[in-house]
Amino acid sequence: MNLSNYYWYFKSALTPRFCDDVIKHGLAKKEQVALTGGYANKKLNRDDIINLKKKRNSDITWLDDNWIYKEIHPYIQKANKSAGWNYDWDRSEQCQFTKYKLNQYYDWHCDSWPKPYEEEGPTKGKIRKLSVTCQLTDGSEYKGGELEFDYRNYEPHMRDENNHLIKAKEILPKGSIIVFPSFLWHRVKPVTKGTRYSLVLWNLGYPFK
Numbered sequence: 001m002n003l004s005n006y007y008w009y010f011k012s013a014l015t016p017r018f019c020d021d022v023i024k025h026g027l028a029k030k031e032q033v034a035l036t037g038g039y040a041n042k043k044l045n046r047d048d049i050i051n052l053k054k055k056r057n058s059d060i061t062w063l064d065d066n067w068i069y070k071e072i073h074p075y076i077q078k079a080n081k082s083a084g085w086n087y088d089w090d091r092s093e094q095c096q097f098t099k100y101k102l103n104q105y106y107d108w109h110c111d112s113w114p115k116p117y118e119e120e121g122p123t124k125g126k127i128r129k130l131s132v133t134c135q136l137t138d139g140s141e142y143k144g145g146e147l148e149f150d151y152r153n154y155e156p157h158m159r160d161e162n163n164h165l166i167k168a169k170e171i172l173p174k175g176s177i178i179v180f181p182s183f184l185w186h187r188v189k190p191v192t193k194g195t196r197y198s199l200v201l202w203n204l205g206y207p208f209k
Contacts, residue, residue, distance in 0.1 A: 006151055007168065007180035008079035014175035018071060019136040022063070023197050026097030029061035057104045058188075063095040068199070072177065076132055076203055079179035087129045087181070089205035091122060096200040100145050105190040108150065111182040111202055126204040128182035134199040139172030142194030147171065147178070150185045 069092055080087055111131045117123040133147060147168040171178045180186070182202060 003083075003085070003181070005083035005085075006149060006166070006184060007178050008083040009168070009170045009176060009178045010075055010079075011170055012173045012175045013075060013177050014071065014134060016174060019134075019175050019197075022068065022097065022134075022199055023136050025065070026061050026063060026099075026197070026199075029063070029097075031059050031061055031099070033059065054107075055109070056106045058106060059099045059101070059104070061097045063097050063199075065095075068095055069201075072132065072134065072199075072201060075177050076130060076179055076201075079177075080130060083179070085130070085181065087205060087208075089129045089203045091126065091204045093123070093128075093202045093204065098198050098200060100142075100188060100191045100196040100198075102193070102195075103190050105145075106188040108185055108187045110185050116207055117204075123204055125206060127207050128202045129205045129208075130203040131180055131182045131184075132201040132203065133171070133178050134201075135171045135174060135176040135178075136197040136199055137195065138174035142191055142196045144190050144192035145196040146189045148187050148189065149180070150187075 073092070076089075080089070112128045116125045116127050149166045149168065151164050151166070168178055170176065188196075
C-alpha cells in the first residue's frame with residue numbers, strides 16, 4: 001500500500017517525568033523474554049530460544065494502566081488524522097515496555113497478523129492498524145538501537161537503501177512518539193552501548209474494507 005505519510009511523529013511530546021514514571025513502573029514488574037508471533041503460545045525449549053534470538057533479543061513487561069493510555073491516545077488520534085490515514089480503531093492492546101540492553105535488538109518485522117484475532121473477547125475479529133513507539137530514553141544515553149523502516153513499495157530491481165531504508169532519527173529526544181501503520185516493516189538495530197527503554201502500543205480495529 002502506497003502512503004503519503006509512512007509515519008507521523010511528535011518530538012519530545014511526553015514529559016521527562018512521565019517517561020521516568022513509566023520506566024520505574026516497567027522495571028518494577030516481572031521481566032520476561034520478548035517473543036515473536038511464532039513462539040507466543042508455546043513452552044520454549046533450548047532450540048526455540050536460540051532460533052527466537054536470531055530474530056529478536058530484548059526483555060519486556062506488560063502494562064495496562066489507564067494513566068498511560070490517557071496520555072498517549074490523543075497523539076494517536078492526532079497522527080491518524082494529520083497523516084491522512086483516518087483508520088477506524090477503537091481499542092489498544094496492553095502496552096509493551098521494552099528494555100534493549102547491550103547487543104539486544106529486534107530484526108525486520110511488521111506488527112500486523114495474517115488474520116484477525118479469533119479468541120472470544122473485545123479483540124475478536126480485529127486487526128492491528130496503528131503501531132506506536134514512545135521513546136523513554138534520550139538518544140544521548142545509548143548508542144545503536146536505531147528504529148528503521150523499510151517501505152518495500154518498490155520493485156526489487158529498483159531497491160535503493162538511500163531511498164527505502166529510513167532511520168527515524170526524529171524520535172531520538174526523550175519523550176518523542178512515533179505512530180505508523182502496523183503493516184510497515186521495521187526493525188530496532190542492536191544497542192552497542194547503554195540501555196534503550198521504549199513503550200509500544202498496538203491499536204486495533206475491524207479489517208480494512
